[in-house]
Amino acid sequence: MPQMDFTTYAPQLVWLVITFVLLYFLMxxxxxxxxxxxxxxxxxxxxGDLAEAAEFGRKAEAAQKAFDKVQAETRAKAQKLAAESRERANAEQAARTAKLDAQLAEQSKKAEAEINAARTKALSSLREVAIDIAQAAAERVTGSTVSKDAAAKAVDAELKAKG
Amino acid sequence: MEQEEAAHEGPLAQFTIKRLIDLPDIFGVDADFTNAALFMLISVVAITWFMMAATRGGNLVPGRLQSLAEAAYGLIASALRDNVGPEGKQYFPFIFSLFMFILFANFIGLIPVPGSFTVTSHIIVTFALAFFIFLAVTVIGLWRHKLHFFSLFLPHGVPIYLAPLLVPIEIIGYLTRPISLSVRLAANMLAGHTMLEVFAGFVIALGIFGFAPFLFVVAIYGLEVIVAFLQAYVFAVLTCLYLSDAINLHKH
Known part of the structure; x- marks a missing residue:
């Protein structure tokens, strides 16, 4: 058995040491x-890549947060603006309505007054006309002149009697 | 030499040491360049070529060769980390060199060319490696733990009255480590190559029926490739375990 040939041990060991030390230093x-x-x-x-990715993730999150904040702020502002303009419009509308109402009320009051004046005027001229008619009718019926005073007296009495 | 070689005909002839170059003795020690030395040198050159070629590109995404080198690195690094811990890092180049040396010696020995030789099939080579590891581990243990190192021979949690029985067993187990470590590797190589040679002989002898042993040789060859890797790995892992004993005592 070649393994048991002791004369080969020395050269094998010498070269094992040489080659293994060489290998150890090369490695x-x-x-x-x-x-x-x-x-x-x-x-x-x-x-590095993982850290960069994490950094980008953080940045994206921050941007999202900022965007959300701006969006919320904008929405609040818009809502406030809308509410304000609605209020203002309502107030304007109310003011205009009130003004119009006042104008209409004034106009109707004036018209009423005019109507009343016209009526009193008409009623007063009605007495004159009645007196003239009474005088003319009396003259035509009796053939004698009737004084204006007498006619007026008779008309007044009649008007009083009729209410 | 002629007579010796003639005496080694048959399946064991492949293990014959041939002196290729006669060299002068070094301090009276025979240092002739033999086929064993040649295959050791081939292994070292092959490992160095492999490692340098694998790391030439330095690619972020490894190619084939680089993946292999990184796998070998990861295999030994994880074995060292799992068994020894972070303190084992300084011994990584040694364990890695050991693993690669045995692995390449095993693989190169399996290449079926005339004059092929398996360095690790010689018990003197594996024993020298194992004995160096044994000595180094003992020195590291004594240097780190001083006399406390001998507490290694009394397992934890053992009743003291069992000590007279267990301590000798542990000491014998410790002392036989270089023998078991070296014999495991050399015997595996020796047995595998001898079996391949014997059955390869049957292929010729059986003539037309030679295909049966031939198929068997192919199957055994595949097995031997696995064994070549496994034995190198086992050798490296056991070295890690011995190193762990010296560094961590029983703590691990």
Whole structure:
């Protein structure tokens, strides 16, 4: 069995030491630092990207919040404005109505007064006319002149009697 | 050498150590460049090429080679983190080198070309690795915990009257670690390659009926690929566990 040939042990051990020490230095000084650098770069990149993503997320959230705030403010302002203008319109409307009402009331009062005046005037002229008619009718019926005073007296008496 | 090689005909011939270049002794130690040394060197070159090629682009999104290198890195890093904790980080280059060395030695040994050789099928190689780990772990444990390190041999929550029984068992278990660690790997490689060789021999011997052992060889080869990876991983994970004992004692 070649494994049991002790004369081969020395050269195998010598070259095992030489090659393994060589490998150890090649790995620890050259290969592993290179591989570790690649892994570190990747890890940093991933961490950086994640941090950036989180930052963007925070920014987006802040923007959303600001947008919501502005929207709420704008809505409140618009509502206030609408309410104000509605109030103002109502007030204007009311004022105009009141003015119109007053005008109408005044006009109707004036018209009433005019009607009353016309009526009294008409009633007073009715007596004159009645007196003239009474005088003319008496003259035509009796053929004698009747004085205006007598006719007036008779008409007044009649008017009094009729109410 | 000629006689030795002649003596190793058959399924075990593939494990023969051949001296390729005669080199002068180093401090009286035989340092000839053998086929084992060649395949160790091939493994180191292959690992280095693989790691450097994989990390050349340094792409944010890894390609095929880079994904493999990152998977190997992640496998060992998580084994070390899960078993040892953050203090194990400084031993990562060693565990990673160990894992890659065994993995590539196993895989390269499976490439069916003439002169193919599996470094890890020799018990002396795996034992040297395991014994170095055993020594290093013991030194790390003693250095970190001083004499308190020996409390490792008395499991937690054990009644004190069981100590005379358990402490020797624990000590024997601790001392046999390098043997179990090295024999597990070498025996797996040895058995798998021997079995492949034996059944490959049947393919020729059985002539027209050779397809049956041939199919078996294909199936076993697939199994051996899994074993090659698994044994490298087991070796690395057990090293992590031993390291954890030295660093955390029983706390973990």
């Amino acid at each position: 620890s000084r050259m290969a592993l630092p290179r591989l570790e650098r690649i892994l570190a770069v990747r890890e940093n990149r991933i961490e």
